[in-house]
Amino acid sequence: MTSSGLRRDELAAFLRTRRARLSPAEVGLPDGTRRRTPGLRRQEVAQLAGMSIDYYIRLEQGRGPHPSRQVLAAMARALLLSRDEREYLFRIAGEHPPATVGPSREVSPGLRHLLDAMTEAPAYLVDAAYHVLAWNRLATHFVGDLATVPDARRNMIRWTFQQPMTDAHWADADVRRFVHSTVADLRAAYGRYPADPAIRELVIELLGTSPHFARLWAEHDVEERRPIVKRVAHPELGPLEFECRVLLVPETEQRLIVYVAEPDSPTQAVFRRLAERVGP
Template identity: 85%
Template sequence: MTSSGLRRDELAAFLRARRARLRPAEVGLPEGERRRIPGLRRQEVAQLAGMSIDYYIRLEQGRGPHPSRQVLAAMARALLLSRDEREYLFRIAGENPLPAGGPSREVTPGLRHLIDAMTETPAYLVDAAYQVLAWNRLATYFMGDLSAVPDADRNMIRWTFRRPVTDSHWSDAETICFVRSTVADLRAAYGRYPADPAIRELVTELLGTSPRFARLWAEHDVEERRPIVKRVPHPELGSLEFECRVLHVPETDQRMIVYVAEPGSPTQAVFRRLAERVAP
């Protein structure tokens, strides 16, 4: 350990181990030719982090200079570190972890490719405040074409609580359970990111415009998120039934929402026809 608190050997070993576990496809790189060793190459990590290859190699060899907080943050993003791993990286580099100023709204290349690869499954990505960040072609049949919608209006929770009280949406028990868990998840984000103005403004707006949201918010509920079965009378596609899965992405604190049709079901057949229709 140096006088600055930098543990060079531990930092070097940690970087090597995290690099070895990543596949090129996870960070949006082509697999390319057969690799002699698992994981990314050093130059690939350096490129993803926006730093010189020589500097990164010296860090992995335990002989580099004391990395700045900006360099540590860039390496954490490049290596897709979880929050715990990111904190550990800062600690062994002799730095206090950066405070969480707000939810990550950066869509990594790997997640973008994953969503696009789900050609027969509607899927979209939201941040911790349920702001829609990315979506695939099939998702537009349920959300519309969000490319023409201002960023501020791409929020799932805002859409939900703008529905009139007479909407059949509010009479479905599974949907109510899903909405309740979503509000609980938003409350957790509100606590994690107290300095984020977008989350504060969303909560303030809904407290003033939606009595239903205000009641759920006041309950301070925390529920384990679970999948629900959605039955949707789609105006164009007919009656659909699918499992709505919410998958947490730890390294960015984002959620991927996926509509999973039962194999062999009429809904799966509809999704496949749609995939053929929108294929590039």
């Protein structure tokens, strides 16, 4: 398609409705002053998409220039569009939707803001293959300082199956359930993205190096993630107990993993002390 396929009125209406359904908190922005109308302000969308407010206003008024593919992709991220919505956005703008050949590894500004705002809960973001994309300060006490780890090695599933079967954590039923669900999630991603080299190489590597992974992989299970309780004997922090929540980000199929301590528990007190130590 070319610019002649641009449907300005449809594009304008679509952008307005998608903006109106979002709250500032959903994209990591402060609520600020009281709002006369629901949703994000135009300048907030422009800020998240990295474009001028005047350019975005003209698009919403149906009088803007033909948006480039880069602009469309930026608006899709800013408005947290689902895959179907992103495809629709490209089509009404007179462009072919980008092909989905692998899991999204782009971290939206909203999710980065959300991670930074979670000052008392360790949290990190992974893609559909459990490759760690971003993390907050508290998470470094559990997954290490990933800034010093080569990007290609930041994979949760690889770390898990590098642990010998004699390691004590394999005796924990909750850990075994979590690992089973993680492998099932990876199989689902393997089916959705058969052309993705990173997923294929990870599976081939683990099939060759981990008999335990090979057994779980052979079960062909695909299942929904559920929260589990994790009990950790941390070498510095002592015994900790928290719920491990895996939250799906539908528009990118990423997962936000959060360690949630029970209110007023010893673990919550530890998380708070850590937050005070690391600072903002």
